[in-house]
Amino acid sequence: MSKKLIIEDLEKIYKAEVETIAVRDFNLSVKEGEIVTLAGPSGSGKTTILLCIAGLLEPTYGKIIVNDKLINSFSFEELIGYRRHTIGIVFQSFNLIEYFTVFENIAFPLWIAQKKHKEINRRVGTLLEALDIGRYAQTYPRFLSGGEQQRIAIAVALANEPDIILADEPTGNLDRKTADIVINLLMKEAIEENKILILGTHDERIAEKSEKVVSLQKRF
Ligand SMILES: Nc1ncnc2c1ncn2[C@@H]1O[C@H](COP(=O)(O)OP(=O)(O)OP(=O)(O)O)[C@@H](O)[C@H]1O
Ligand SMILES: [Mg+2]
Structure with a gap:
């Protein structure tokens, strides 16, 4: 089955001390191998949209359909499975x-998914090599630079x-060179492995590299 994501009329209103319309009338259709950048200033709703797609935040209104399934209507168990297997x-x-x-850290999502010991070692080994972080395998994240930690975070997401x-904002804290490495890695993975990649960023250089850019505005 081909992978696809459809978002229809997404709306998210946060009801705290003040009511914030973080996202309204947002529509998107993406298929496998496609890279989409959500671009927009701080507060324009990028993180909110990503969290809704991840099933970590419930939309106020609208539909999110992934591989022909409406995730809004998922049960608690289905949502856990979705987060574990479909989303990185x-x-x-x-x-x-x-x-x-x-x-x-990289093995953790695989333990949770109850993968076999051998398979976990193989997959983690492949990721360590692909992201050039093999020498840090037995190190703790706090000893690593921002760019190195970001590559580990990517390995965890891809596991x-x-x-x-x-x-x-995968390049938020990185210098230009490291930012390029990180973005190229994510894009390569999406294209070669036929995945859907959605990036949230206010870095215009990333937007330039991606074939589809959705510009978001601050709504208040
Ligand atoms: N948990 C929350 N409760 C109340 N308001 C929130 C919450 N999360 C986000 N908001 C508000 O929703 C709006 C959109 O926030 P969001 O984090 O999605 O923007 P963003 O585009 O990711 O911004 P940034 O570029 O700074 O990361 C902001 O005005 C923010 O204050
Ligand atoms: Mg954000």
Whole structure:
């Protein structure tokens, strides 16, 4: 089955002290091998959209359809399975587990998915090599630079071979050269492995590299 993501009329209103319309009337259709950049200033809703796609945030209105399934209507168990197997997410803050080594961080999603020991070692080994972080396998994330931690966060997101990779400001803290390496890696993975890649960023240089750019505006 080919992978696809359709978003129809997505709306997210946060109801805190003040009501914020973070996203309204957002539509998107993406198929496998496609790279989409959500571009827009701070507060324009990039993270909100990515979290809704990841099933980590419930939309106020609208539909998110992934591989012909409406994720809004998923049960709790279905949502867990969806997050575990279909989605890989690189968070704006790396979200690495500080008490785990680099190897354990990358292996963690595979343990959760109850993969076999041999398979875990193989997959983690492949990722360590592909992202050129093999020498840090037994190191803890806090000893590594921002660029190195970002590459580990990417390895964690790719570990389960997800259909959809979501990357929120993946180059936020990186210098130009490292940013290019990180973006090229993500794009290569999407194209070669036929995945959907959605990037949230305000870096115009990333937007230039991606074939489809959706510009978001601040709504208030
Ligand atoms: N949990 C929350 N509760 C209340 N308001 C929120 C919450 N999360 C986000 N918002 C608001 O929603 C709007 C969109 O936020 P979001 O984080 O999606 O923007 P963004 O485009 O990712 O911004 P940035 O580039 O700074 O990461 C902002 O005005 C923000 O203050
Ligand atoms: Mg954000």
